[in-house]
Amino acid sequence: MTTKITESPRERVRRAFTEPGEFRTSPLYRALSRTVAGDDALLDLAAGGRPGQYPTFLFFGAVHHLLLTDADAREHPLAAYYPSLLPPGATARPAEEAGPALVDFCARHADALRAVIGTRLVQTNQVQRALGLRFGLAAIAAEIGDRPVHLIEVGTSAGLNLRFDRYGYRLGGRRYGDPDSPVQLVAELHGNGEVPDLDALPRLASVLGVDLHPVDVLDRDDRQWLRALVWPENQDQGLLLAAALDLVAGDPPPILAGDAIDVLPGLAASLPAGEPRVVYHSATRMHVPAERLDAFDAAIASLGDTGPLWWLSVEEAPDPDPREDTSRGGAALRLRGPDGASRDLAVVEGHLRWVETLPVPSPTG
Numbered sequence: 001m002t003t004k005i006t007e008s009p010r011e012r013v014r015r016a017f018t019e020p021g022e023f024r025t026s027p028l029y030r031a032l033s034r035t036v037a038g039d040d041a042l043l044d045l046a047a048g049g050r051p052g053q054y055p056t057f058l059f060f061g062a063v064h065h066l067l068l069t070d071a072d073a074r075e076h077p078l079a080a081y082y083p084s085l086l087p088p089g090a091t092a093r094p095a096e097e098a099g100p101a102l103v104d105f106c107a108r109h110a111d112a113l114r115a116v117i118g119t120r121l122v123q124t125n126q127v128q129r130a131l132g133l134r135f136g137l138a139a140i141a142a143e144i145g146d147r148p149v150h151l152i153e154v155g156t157s158a159g160l161n162l163r164f165d166r167y168g169y170r171l172g173g174r175r176y177g178d179p180d181s182p183v184q185l186v187a188e189l190h191g192n193g194e195v196p197d198l199d200a201l202p203r204l205a206s207v208l209g210v211d212l213h214p215v216d217v218l219d220r221d222d223r224q225w226l227r228a229l230v231w232p233e234n235q236d237q238g239l240l241l242a243a244a245l246d247l248v249a250g251d252p253p254p255i256l257a258g259d260a261i262d263v264l265p266g267l268a269a270s271l272p273a274g275e276p277r278v279v280y281h282s283a284t285r286m287h288v289p290a291e292r293l294d295a296f297d298a299a300i301a302s303l304g305d306t307g308p309l310w311w312l313s314v315e316e317a318p319d320p321d322p323r324e325d326t327s328r329g330g331a332a333l334r335l336r337g338p339d340g341a342s343r344d345l346a347v348v349e350g351h352l353r354w355v356e357t358l359p360v361p362s363p364t365g
């Protein structure tokens with residue numbers, strides 16, 4: 001007889017906080033993750049999210065949200081460890097010493113934190129990921145020719161990536177896009193491979209976002225939640241987010257509310273038959289519960305039922321990783337063409353702070 005051991009929610013969450021590989025650029029969240037991993041009350045609080053939600057992002061987002069939006073909460077000593085809460089030029093207290101303050105803060109504000117964790121989704125909208133979309137569109141421009149494309153972003157959050165054509169870009173010493181835009185995206189370039197001309201893009205026939213729970217760029221609460229999801233040290237990202245939200249609020253893209261699994265087949269049927277379409281998703285599939293991943297992939301593929309589909313994504317690490325030195329980490333900027341063949345166009349930092357080109361397209365099946 002075999003005994004099936006199922007992991008309790010607390011232990012599953014403990015695992016997430018024990019090895020939080022995601023917080024490379026946040027010393028505070030790395031230090032606080034160790035505190036959470038060793039505290040059952042905090043783990044139980046963090047375990048209260050909706051299925052599929054990353055407990056680390058959700059928990060730290062909820063704490064940051066309370067600190068940013070509630071003047072009383074901000075009086076707590078925990079605030080002194082958050083660079084995002086300090087006046088310009090002030091230095092935050094050492095991250096390594098923040099643990100006891102977090103434990104006390106969570107005990108005092110457990111109900112408010114539970115309410116946020118139980119209702120909000122991890123909807124981080126990193127406008128810098130528009131660079132991944134632009135890079136991918138440039139790579140497929142030659143294949144699409146002068147035919148206009150329908151662009152669909154799955155997991156669009158506030159739709160910031162869909163306005164990629166309103167931003168300026170600097171990559172590897174070259175400038176692209178609108179040099180006068182208030183949103184300027186700057187990324188490092190690594191590798192010796194080719195960068196496509198990021199100004200040679202297909203024309204857009206339409207743009208549309210799809211999200212389980214669209215974030216309203218005009219809604220103050222929604223904007224505050226997005227701000228809270230930016231890690232405390234990443235002030236530059238906070239400023240960029242505010243600039244992008246202001247820009248996009250002037251002309252928000254249309255967004256369809258619903259689970260991609262449910263809405264994409266109907267959307268495919270409504271697209272003009274035979275016309276090219278590009279679907280993009282970044283940091284979205286990673287939030288889909290494991291048992292729904294096949295259905296998610298099938299729903300995306302269904303967009304190709306009525307016309308040629310280019311499927312572009314930034315989700316997981318390249319596998320196999322074609323680089324000699326993989327120490328930088330990163331995720332694959334992957335393109336699957338209408339013939340079903342996949343290739344990795346580049347490896348990119350999760351927030352698109354850098355792009356590493358690959359010398360030879362690597363087939364991924």
Ligand SMILES: C[S@@+](CC[C@H](N)C(=O)[O-])C[C@H]1O[C@@H](n2cnc3c(N)ncnc32)[C@H](O)[C@@H]1O
Binds near residue numbers: 122127158210288
């Ligand atoms: C972490 S955010 C990333 C947002 C954006 N793609 C970016 O790169 O900044 C993930 C988004 O995917 C959405 N999402 C997750 N699962 C989804 C699904 N099955 N269908 C539609 N949207 C989904 C969430 O609501 C959230 O807005």
